[in-house]
Amino acid sequence: MNKNSRMISIGLVDEEVQEGTHMCLVFDTEKERIDSLLKYLLSGLSENDRCAAFSEKTTEDDIRTFLDNNHISYDENKEQNRITLSGTNDVYFPENCFEPERMLNLLTNYYIEAKDLGFNGARVIGEMEPLIETLPGGERLLEYECKVSLLAREYPITAICQYDANRFSGGTIMNILKVHPKMIVNGSVVLNPFFIEPEEFLANNL
């Protein structure tokens, strides 16, 4: 991660985080999920970041209404490539399989384009679907998460990975924790004590 990278607001907590932070958010209610997503995008627009959301449950109307209430036009920002909403399955599993390299390329290009387009930075928020555990390449999820952390060091794209506690097993959630350097817990961004440095994790698990 670039030492000169800026501090940004992610909208969910009071404190600012360094751009390029890779965070995990475990939620158990629908309200927590949508609130987190919308506030994160709003703060991104405020920071002149290019914003992308990957979600199966969120609609454009959800974002439009929320932004309208904050006097921001979703459609205008969408037109200006400031904000994008895509389905998780379409982004992560376009060929009904999970290919970490394709996703990492996508994130890299997204950040580079953002900078090229004049944005201060780029941020993404993705809701992982349990479907991944059944798809080819799904077993590479933790590898992918580790590589996102590595990618962010070079291309400081800020990322929040949302996991639904109701839809993933306790063991999976514990494993997910191990590949995210920071956690959003009880309204705070905390260092994750279970985090295993990606190089170590990849070395032990590949």
Add this chain to the structure above:
Amino acid sequence: MRDEKGLDAKTIGQITLMQSIIVQLPNVTTILEFVCSGLKDIPGVKDVTFTLNLREDNKNIDVYRKVIKYNETQYAIVDLLLINKNQVKPYLPYIDNLYTILGVVFDQKKQKKINVELLTTLESKVEERTMELAQEIIEKKNAEKSLKSSEQKYKTLIKSTPLPLCVVDSTGNIMYLNDRFLKTFGYTLQDVPTLKEWWIQAYPDDEYRSWVIKTWNDAVKKSTIENIDIESVEYNVTCKTGEERIIIISGIILDDGFLATFIDITERKKAEIALKVSEEKFYQSQKMDAIGQLAGGVAHDFNNMIGGIMSAAEILKSPKRALNQENLKFVELIITSSKRAAELTSKLLQFGRKKTIVSTTTDMNMILDDALLILNRTINKNINITVVKQATITSIPGDPADLQSAIMNIIINSSHAMINGGELEISTKDIFLDNEYCKRNSFNISAGNFIKTTIKDDGIGIKKEHLTSIFEPFFTTKINGEGTGLGLAATYGTIVNHKGAIEVESQMDVGTTFHIYLPCLKQDNPSIKKQDKKYRGSGHVLLIDDELVIRITAKHILEEMGFKVTVAEDGLEGLSIFKHENHNIDLVLMDMIMPNMGGKEAFEKMKHISDTCKVIIASGFSKDGELNELLESGVSGVISKPYRISELSKLLHRVLGE
């Protein structure tokens, strides 16, 4: 990085983070999977397993076991399979703390589940109830529609009913009055918005209103308790115009108040009262006729008997019988008493209408004037007399002396009713009585013009039960000796004899009013007034009469005419005065019949004292022969009692030549 106790901050952080994360995990299995997965990283721990069922201990390896209750009856066992007991030991307090939190989280989850179930149940019940309510609303709307239709029908029915109705709610607000109510009483809903206001308006008298409220409330209470209609009670309701109507009020109890119904029986009551009055008048008339026939018959026979007694006494008194002085006195007593009895009988005859009236034309106003002139100074000075003569035709056919006596009798009765003084109003007015009225009237009167004379006092009044008897002979409320009970009977007879009618109305402590109806001529006879001219005179008159009233009234009449008057109570006293004063006495006016010495004897003795003295004899009992005998013996004139001022005035003028 480890401290002196061998604790690694990262491990403690992991345990702590787990404590934060497990709150968000959905169920026991997920939580235990998460925790066991996390605890595997604790130094000294080889593996962590959990089971929701008891199992045999693994004897071959150190196990740190924790039993965690996760619902009311079930427990989870978490086993830390240890490879280095000492290494894990420092973390055990933190792990125990984690387990404690696990227990708390399980409880929370359980409660959350219960809450969700309750919520689901509640939502289900709400949904169920919502559907029920929706159905109830539909039913209610249908019922309301039906009720509205029903209400409309009843409103139309109530509006068009011929009975006055009103609906009052349980708080006393009048909710509805129908058209007939307005028509009958005149009150609108704005006039009487509440039952209280209705009571104030309809029953203005406080005492009566209190009775009405109590009676009505009692009836409503009884109706509510016994589940019956509100009992019908008759009330006197004052309408908005002030008119009083007799109303039977009843009603029925409603869910929220009552419906009151009103039946106007005013006209029916009036008809009943009129019929009752008519019947009473008829019976009264029949009774008076019967009494009159009886009294007249007895009086007639009695009169003949008295005539016989008097004749026999006169024979005994004849000088041929040569009775001594003592016996002569007894004979004189028989004559005097007989003549008194004859006067009484005369009044009975008058009542019985067997007395022949002297039918001439007279003037009612003059009769009143004469009567008042006589009575003005004799009756209580505290009685204020007001006379209002409104009648335009005052000439009537009849006997002026009898009529004056009748009027005086009534006025005297009125004055006796005002012991402490009061107001006496005498008035006359023209009135035409038609055939219908005359038919309804109990007196035998014919349609035509009448003069109505009203004598009204504000005395003690006559008891209701006495009203039908006051004209009966010998009926009196006066103590023994103060009245004969023949005054009003004679008055009644006089009025009936003159083809008139007499009515009386009285209220205790308010007063009594007599109405006399006498048929009058079509137009006044101006000669009457000329004929009845009053004369003035001068000189000294000796008035001798045993009746106090006569002494007082006659004295007054004479003084009004200009005479000086000296009075005596009987012939003996009169004779004594005459002996001493005869040279100063210009005229003697004396009664014929008196105790001690009668008028005839006194006259004869006065003639001996002064043969030029002028004597007028007044008598209520006249026998042509005796009066002629007196005139022949030198009496200057005779006059019938009771005499009118004009008659007396005329006679004095003739006798004294003034």
